[in-house]
Amino acid sequence: MKEVKTLYSVLIGILNVYSVVCVVPYITDNSSENLRLDDGNWSGPRDSRESEWVKGAFNYVQNLKCEDVFFTTEKECLALLTVTQSSYVVHVAPFSGHRTYETVLPEEVLTRKDNNHQGVLVLDPYPTANFGHLVIVFFIDYKDKRTCDFENGIYLDTHGDCMTLALKRRCKNAIKRHGRRKHHARRCEINFLPFVYLANLSKSYNQKKHYNYLRCWQGLAGYSRCPELRDESVTTELICNPIRDNTKRCTTTHEMVHTNCNMFEICDQAVLISGGWNRQTTGVRFQRNLESIYWMLRKNGFKKSHIKTFFANGATGINVPGELAHHVHPAAMKLALRYHIQTMCRSPHCVNSLVLYLNSPAKSDGTMYLWDINSDGLAVDAEKYYLKEFKEDISNCQAEYVHVIVDQSFSGNIADAFKNSNDHRNVVVFASGKDNEYAFDDEFTRHWAIANHTTECTWQVQKQIKNLASKSNPESHEGQRGEVRTTIFGAPCHVIPPFSNRELRHDYLGCQSLPTALWIKKLFSDKNPWRY
Structure with missing residues (x-):
């Protein structure tokens, strides 16, 4: 009887194995x-x-x-x-x-x-x-x-x-x-x-x-x-995580990014935003894009401390020959990013020429993806920079001129959103393509980086790029037609004879001193919407 039970158990085991092999043979695929x-x-x-x-x-x-x-x-x-x-x-x-x-x-x-x-x-x-x-x-x-x-x-x-x-x-x-x-x-x-x-x-x-x-x-x-992707070891976590690091430098508020608005001084400033979303969509070429735009700005008088860069989950720095690595903030810190832009735009006589460079993964409605903070693949509000939010952040901006350079898919939607806008009279948007086009090969960024900005207006640069673009149709729109006709650092165009290097350095590049009377008059003006 015992041998019969043993034989029965063996047969049942063989049948079970056979049924598994017959029913799910694909499991054995190696x-x-x-x-x-x-x-x-x-x-x-x-x-x-x-x-x-x-x-x-x-x-x-x-x-x-x-x-x-x-x-x-x-x-x-x-x-x-x-x-x-x-x-x-x-x-x-x-x-x-x-x-x-x-x-x-x-x-x-x-x-x-x-x-x-x-x-x-x-x-x-x-x-x-x-x-x-x-x-x-x-x-x-x-x-x-x-x-x-x-x-x-x-x-x-x-x-x-x-x-x-x-x-x-x-x-x-x-x-x-x-x-x-x-x-x-x-x-x-x-x-x-x-x-x-x-x-x-x-x-x-x-x-x-x-x-x-x-x-x-x-x-x-x-x-x-x-x-070519960034190394996996540097994309698994936020470079600057406020919960993990517990330092003021890593807070998501204004303490993370110091906005330079000094009294009696007006400067050219820039913000570079490259969201990335995750490792698969933020290859090393996006970091190279940031480096090329940063290099272009530095060559045209923008001070290092006046260029703020927000990239993916953060990076060790942007490397430019002859300089120490430039600090890079995580694009994931959306509150700090928005607060910095708002502070510059709401501070009178803080910024002469404000340059905003956008190079993020984007939806067809202009929404920019920043970084998948919790790595679940789904985007929540804190991980997206909506076009509506961007418009709010630079509405009625106190900068003299605002140049927005957008090299991302569906960038024409962002340009269209600012067309003839009464709240953005001093804003001009240069898009890499129309509202239904993708951004190809980083060619738009490359052209902006190598263009001669010393004498050419940003409008002239865009026109040249439009003639050179191979796969997309760059376009541009502005809040008030003709309001922004300057170089990227805010100098007049078509000056004959051209400015000397000394004149550019003294009057337009980097920062200029402001008369005390002008500062005080503007600061306490009843017409100033951002009066302290």
Whole structure:
């Protein structure tokens, strides 16, 4: 009897193993055994199931019928068909076996409740463009062909995977609304790389929820190289965290950033803002952009202490030949950023020429993403700089001139927002493109950095850039037409003969002394809206 029970137990064990192998054979796939990818990229074998995903996804894009496409505009779809395979960058969250992924975008949860997936693939057709720009996202699940066809998926028979196009929630019924497709198209676009993490983790593994499993596929034959990213060790936390460091230097209020408004002195000042959002969207090129603009400002008389830089989660500094590294504040400190701008704009005779450089990931409505402070992939108010807030911060600005240089996607929306604005009479906005265009290749920033600002008005610089731009259509708008016609440091243009270097240094570059009487008269004027 005892031997019978033992034999029975062995048979049951064999049957259990057999049933597992038969029902879920895909768990044994070894193309993605190690899901934690600490090196920042993913390098799968050429014959992996993930490589089959890439082939299926690219074939899908190449065979799009643009008159029927609903996840973007017909114009954008036609442009997409002209992008060569070698221009694409591929991102993948590799096959997860018996586990599943949850996926979120900055503005919404992409996967529905109880509908997680076993793989995520992203094709990025414009890896040199600033986010947000169109990316095509696919979900992968192990399903039979009948179910896959029923769900309008792409069936890959080698491993039995089914690929479906990821859609934002507001596009749920877009397929049925062909007559209103154009109205929904831009809102349906996925413009950011999703944040992908393992679902249903126990409380003891909560820290792993904030680990992004979506990685760029390095060295994938036939596709573009992965963008150069900042080192992972310097992007995991805020460089200046007020809770961790417990110092005045790291508070989120005005104590973090000292605003230089000295009595009887007026100066040129600048604020450089590059949000970044997360490591994947803030490559090293954005830090180079900041360095080039900082160098341009220093060359044109802006004092080091009068240039404040807010970058991603912070950085060790901006390096310019011949100078000590310039301190960089985290863009995540939104309150300090806004307080600094407001203080300069509300202080009479503080600023002559105020230059604001914006180079952040952006939504189509002009909202700028700063930094994902809690690393959950979803953007809350403290992590976004709204266009409405930006307009409020520089409304009725007491600076003599305000030059806003915007090199980010959909920058035309910001320019349009200031057109003929009575509250922004001394503001001029120079945008890298129209309201529906992406910002490509950092070419707008490069042109501004190398332009001759000694004699040329900012308007002239913008006109030259417009003639040189290859992929976008730079545009500009101002609060009151003709109010701002100066160089970037506030000097008049078209002066004949041109100013000498001595005249520029004495009268326009950096800081100038103000007569005591003029200061006092302005300070106590009843017409001054920011009177102390």
